[in-house]
Amino acid sequence: DIQMTQSPSSVSASVGDRVTITCRASQGISGWLAWYQQKPGKAPNLLIYAASSLQSGVPSRFSGSGSGTDFTLTISSLQPEDFATYYCQQANSFPFTFGPGTKVDIK
Amino acid sequence: QVTLKESGPALVKPTQTLTLTCTFSGFSLSTSAMRVSWIRQPPGKALEWLARIDWDDDKFYSTSLRTRLTISKDTSKDQVVLTMTNMDPVDTATYYCAGGSGTHFDYWGQGTLVTVSS
Numbered sequence: 700d701i702q703m704t705q706s707p708s709s710v711s712a713s714v715g716d717r718v719t720i721t722c723r724a725s726q727g728i729s730g731w732l733a734w735y736q737q738k739p740g741k742a743p744n745l746l747i748y749a750a751s752s753l754q755s756g757v758p759s760r761f762s763g764s765g766s767g768t769d770f771t772l773t774i775s776s777l778q779p780e781d782f783a784t785y786y787c788q789q790a791n792s793f794p795f796t797f798g799p800g801t802k803v804d805i806k
Numbered sequence: 807q808v809t810l811k812e813s814g815p816a817l818v819k820p821t822q823t824l825t826l827t828c829t830f831s832g833f834s835l836s837t838s839a840m841r842v843s844w845i846r847q848p849p850g851k852a853l854e855w856l857a858r859i860d861w862d863d864d865k866f867y868s869t870s871l872r873t874r875l876t877i878s879k880d881t882s883k884d885q886v887v888l889t890m891t892n893m894d895p896v897d898t899a900t901y902y903c904a905g906g907s908g909t910h911f912d913y914w915g916q917g918t919l920v921t922v923s924s
Contacts, residue, residue: 733909733910735853742916754912788853794855794866794867795843797855800853
C-alpha cells in the first residue's frame with residue numbers, strides 16, 4: 700500500500716496568512732492526488748483533484764501543486780471559514796490511502 | 807443535484823455483521839465512469855478508504871479489510887451496500903459513502919456513526 704504523510708500535523712495561523720501544507724507519498728503517484736477540507740462534525744469536501752485542478756465552487760485562494768511523491772496545498776490568504784483539517788488522498792493505485800491530516804487553527 | 811445518504815444500525819455487537827446502505831440521487835451507477843466508495847473515520851482520527859464499486863460492477867477493497875468486506879449495488883434502487891463481518895470495537899467509526907466519476911470523491915454523504923459494543 701502507498702503510505703501518505705503530511706506536514707505539519709497542525710499549524711496555527713492568523714486571518715490573511717499564507718498557509719502551505721505538504722503531502723508526501725511513499726512511492727511515485729504521478730499527479731493522482733486530491734485534497735479535502737473537513738470541518739468538525741461534517742463530511743470532507745473536495746478542494747483539489749489531479750494535484751492542481753480546483754474543484755468547481757472552491758475559492759481561488761486554494762491551490763495545489765506537485766507530482767511524483769511531493770505535493771503542496773496552499774491557501775494564499777487564510778479566511779475565517781478555512782480553519783479546518785486538511786487531508787490528502789492518493790488515487791494512483793488501490794487501495795486508495797489518505798494522509799493523517801493537518802489541522803489549521805486560529806493563532 | 808447529487809446527494810448521498812448512509813443508513814444502517816448505530817450500534818452493533820462484537821462479532822456481528824454490519825450492513826450499511828448508501829442511497830443516492832442525481833446520478834446513476836449504470837452511467838459510464840460513475841463510482842461509489844465507502845470511507846470511514848474513527849472518532850478523532852484520519853479517513854480510511856474501505857471499498858469501491860464501479861458502474862461496470864468492478865469492485866476494489868482495502869488490503870487490510872478485504873476478507874471482511876463485500877460491496878454491491880442495486881442500480882434499480884440507486885443504492886450501494888457494504889457489509890463488514892466480524893465487527894470489533896476498533897471498527898467504531900463514522901462511515902461515509904462518496905461518489906463521483908474520477909478517482910477522487912466529489913460527493914459525500916453526511917456519514918453515519920457506528921458503535922461496536924456489547
